[in-house]
Amino acid sequence: MKRFLILVVFIIGAFVAFSEQLYIFNGFSILTGEVAFEKGRAVIEVPYGVQVQPETFSVFGVPESTTINFVPGDSVESLYERNLGRPVKFVYEDGRVERLEVVSPLPVFRNSYGEIIVNPKGYPVFSDEFSPNARFLLNSQDSFSGQSSFAYQVRNNSWTTRYSLSLKDFSLTGLMIVHLEMETDENVTLVSSNPGYGYATRDMAAKMVNESYSVSPATSDAETRLYEISVPLKRGTNYIAFLSELFSGDKRLVFRASRGGSSFTGVEIDVYLNEVPIDLPSGVMEVWSESVYLGSAGIGNIAKGESVVLQSIARSIEVSGRKTTVTTLGDSKYRYYKNTYYVRNLSEETVTVEIEDYLGQNAEQFHLNCEDCDFEYIKETGMWTYTVSVDPGEVAEVEVEYRVRFAN
Numbered sequence: 001m002k003r004f005l006i007l008v009v010f011i012i013g014a015f016v017a018f019s020e021q022l023y024i025f026n027g028f029s030i031l032t033g034e035v036a037f038e039k040g041r042a043v044i045e046v047p048y049g050v051q052v053q054p055e056t057f058s059v060f061g062v063p064e065s066t067t068i069n070f071v072p073g074d075s076v077e078s079l080y081e082r083n084l085g086r087p088v089k090f091v092y093e094d095g096r097v098e099r100l101e102v103v104s105p106l107p108v109f110r111n112s113y114g115e116i117i118v119n120p121k122g123y124p125v126f127s128d129e130f131s132p133n134a135r136f137l138l139n140s141q142d143s144f145s146g147q148s149s150f151a152y153q154v155r156n157n158s159w160t161t162r163y164s165l166s167l168k169d170f171s172l173t174g175l176m177i178v179h180l181e182m183e184t185d186e187n188v189t190l191v192s193s194n195p196g197y198g199y200a201t202r203d204m205a206a207k208m209v210n211e212s213y214s215v216s217p218a219t220s221d222a223e224t225r226l227y228e229i230s231v232p233l234k235r236g237t238n239y240i241a242f243l244s245e246l247f248s249g250d251k252r253l254v255f256r257a258s259r260g261g262s263s264f265t266g267v268e269i270d271v272y273l274n275e276v277p278i279d280l281p282s283g284v285m286e287v288w289s290e291s292v293y294l295g296s297a298g299i300g301n302i303a304k305g306e307s308v309v310l311q312s313i314a315r316s317i318e319v320s321g322r323k324t325t326v327t328t329l330g331d332s333k334y335r336y337y338k339n340t341y342y343v344r345n346l347s348e349e350t351v352t353v354e355i356e357d358y359l360g361q362n363a364e365q366f367h368l369n370c371e372d373c374d375f376e377y378i379k380e381t382g383m384w385t386y387t388v389s390v391d392p393g394e395v396a397e398v399e400v401e402y403r404v405r406f407a408n
Contacts, residue, residue: 021187022157023226024178029157034147037062040140044150045133046073047182049235052134056153065141073134079126080105089125100124156181159190161283163243163299165271167251168290172273174243174280176227180235190227192281192301225281225301248274253351255321256312257341258358264322264344266315267353269294273308280308287313318347319390323357334403341398345390352389355398359384362405369399 020033031050035042046052054070072078080102087099090109100109100117107124109117136150159178165171176190231240255267271287280302287294287310294314302308321343328336343353361382368375368386375386390396 020184021189022154022184023189023191024157024159025191026160027158029154030151031154032149032151034149035138037138037140037144037146037148039145040143042138042148044136044138046135046152047184048073048133049156050134050182051155053153053155054136057136057150058152059138059148059150061146061148062138063140063142063144066144067139069137069139071135071137073132074130075132077105079128079130080107080124082128083126090120090122091125092120092122154182161192161281163280163283163285165247165249165273165285165287166289167249167271167287167294170247170249170273172243172245172247173241174283176229176240176242176281178229178233178238178240180233180238183235184233188229188233190229190281192225192227225279227281243278243280245278247276250274253316253319253353254312254356255341255343255353256356257321257323257339258356262322262324264320264342266317267319267321267343268312269314269316271308271310271313275305275307276302277304279304285310318345319351319353320344320346321353321355330403333406335406336401336403338399338401341386341388341400343388343390343396343398345392345394345396348392350389350391352387353396355386355388357384358382359402360404363402364405365401365403367401369397375400 020031023030023032031047033044035044052070057068057070059066059068083102084105085102087101090098090100092098098111100111100120102108102124103110103116107119109120111117136152138148157178157180159176161174161176163172163174178188178190229240250272252270252272253267254270280299282298282300282302284296284298285308286296297310297313299308299310321341323342324340326338328338330336337359339357339359341355341357343355345351359377359382361379363377363379363382363384366375366377366384373386375384377384384400386398386400388396388398
């Protein structure tokens, strides 16, 4: 998957004139840009602090004879290595200055008496040039001159999205959290790819505006979505508020009896956002009831017009349910069941609870303890659902009898 995404991003930038462009995925990033050859030589300097993966380097528009060498940035250890066997100036903590031969980058020295000195207190003085930035050196044998495009993968930049949803009015706010290990003035694009939550991304053309800046998703493909960031970003963690809007939603109380035992347990809280009016990049959605945190769930990329379902986000402490079952063996073909569901409401308002239970794919002949009971049974899944209303302080009792066929 990563290799495919890298190719997609590189193609996006390869045929457009631009300066450096940073594409940030969740956990890694791609830096693209252009480089000018002069007399067959070009140097691409890696930004300071970036952990580059040299094997991911790609370049377009250069002759076949071009060689590419990666030169890591200088460090104290590399300076020691370059000066192995050579004398260097060493300044001791007490101010003494002595010429010491570098024996090892540990560091280990030898003085003029032939004595070995390990990690002395002080500091060496090197006459070498020092370049902390890593570089890609490109050499063409035919003295090529012109512009070429390049891209390579960077390990230490990432971003994520975190939402906060209030069940009071179904207001949704969103933060893009971008972590950078490098300085960048502009040209940052966030790439949201579906992490496998099962939501399909379709047409993407929404634009979200928040006062002095905007985050705009650009059309990409079914797996990725691009967001151009127009606000300045700094090294470290950046927080960008990109969404604050009222949504159409619903909170449902569901007693999933097939998961519970015979004692009373809190019914589960499901949250629905119906036909969202804008695209939502993948991330984590936190759910709040007033100032009480209920729980969180991950979402994939959501396209405008789709719905979001957060199932079993929390359990109610005021509404609970229990189930009992009586089984009767009829003959070799049928087994008879009587399930009784109890829903208890300790809140101060009437609540509606959806009872959900797995009865098997061969259930039939349903009888409920009420007239004109409206229930749903899906044979393909074996799931049975029934909605019951419970007044404050009351316990609703729902009884269903059915049989299951064991042979054709």
